Amino acid sequence: MAIGSTMVTFAVQLADVDRGVYDEFTLRLAQHPSETAEFMVTRLLAYCLEYEEGITFGGGVSTTDEPAVFVKDLTGKMTAWIEVGAPDAARVHAGSKAADRAAVYTHRDPAKLLASWTGKPLHRADELVVRSFDIAFVRDVASRLERRNDLSVSVTEGQLYLELNGASLTATVEEHRAA
Template sequence: MAEKATIYKANIQLADMDRQVYGDYSLTIALHPSETHERMLVRILAFCYCAAENLVFTRGLSSVDEPDLWRKHDDGRILEWIEVGQPSVERLKKASSQAESVKVFAYGRGLDIWWKNNISAIASLPKVQVQCFGTGELQAACAGVEKTMNLSVSITENMVYLSTAEGNTYTLGLREMRDL
């Protein structure tokens, strides 16, 4: 019998000073059995960085035809296709053909190798923007992951300040991959 996803709840007070986006969000996140807390946290942060009307989590790892998040227009067009991790160039080409904009929030071991092996192919895809989180910062912030989370997220100058209800604060930087 296959393992089921574990459900997490995140109540987020968001203040994105870079985009002038402010709001309260109640997210329900399904943690796939093969997914790490680190990946789930990147999905939550990607949501915060892209917060907008009609932005939703998809079936993610459970579907090869969908990104981790997307924002669709009311007419069904995909405005933003948002990937987490180190997607293949073929996947990004497919996303570019279906969406107006493609964002990748990269992280994890082997990130520099993935980037080195794919930089020219990704650079040829004008709709694709790749950003990354630092591994140490992300791993530290995973200490704040709980089944129910009350988070305050402030974003300014591509830095995220993540505070938990327990009083823990984590700082994470988001960089363009060209900065590696």
Template sequence: MALKATIYKADLNIANMDVHQYGDYQLTMALHPSETIERLMVRILAFARYADEALEFTKDLFETDEPALWQKDLTGQLINWIEVGCPDEDKVKKASARCQQVAVVAYGSNVDDWYKRSSKLKTLKNVQVWKLSTATTEAIQQLCERTMQLQLNVMDGEWTLIGDQAQAVIEWEQLQ
């Protein structure tokens, strides 16, 4: 019998004073049996960076042609395509031809090598690549619970994610 996904829920409150964006989002995510808590929490950060009511989590580990998150307009056209991790550059290139905006939120010890080898990415004008520090991904795992209350504060470029038991400073580096 196949293992089933575990459901996680997060109430995410965002107060981004840098761009005057404020919102409350009720997120429901499935943790695939092969997925780590680290990746689950990175998906929450990816949502927070591009937060919008129309932004949705997808079945990316079940459906290989889908990203971690996407946003569609009212006609069903893709607007935003957001990958998490170090995706295949051909997949990102294909997405950049289909969407207005493509983003990659990369994490892990292989990010720098992956980005150096991804020469096609550097030619794509509508692609952003963000790198999360190892300290960040270690800290955000401490905030994970099956039901989470999370507060994200952004001020003067500093991101702080606060949970019930701990908080994490989020360190972003824009590679592209």
């Protein structure tokens, strides 16, 4: 954890009906001083929506060889490279080569993100998934964060339902393809 980082804790109840994943866990996120609350919320949502055995957060802004979130199997092989925000094409290309699958979660305009990759090499571009959240939803979630949070995440048919510290929020998880 970097000096000046803020620790934010989440007691999470996850019910991802679309993937058949149900679990309860506690997350501790270190929010770096240069990280916006919106980026941290997107990172949190990416973790929850990709949750599986072996998932972990990357080293953060100081680590260039790891994504924001990744999954490794029991042998240490990276199986999922999950970027957050608006990564450049070269980073996504390298991540797609390093892992069995790659995904990007963004609170930015997905059309602009995809346009920034046009004409640039993207390994397995046809398999790359970009998932986006409406910025108003992300800002609403960010405005409700406390140092300790109770979070219930439910996903069904692409709809995201959150219960955060007593507030109910919903959003559609939009899915886009790079190719």
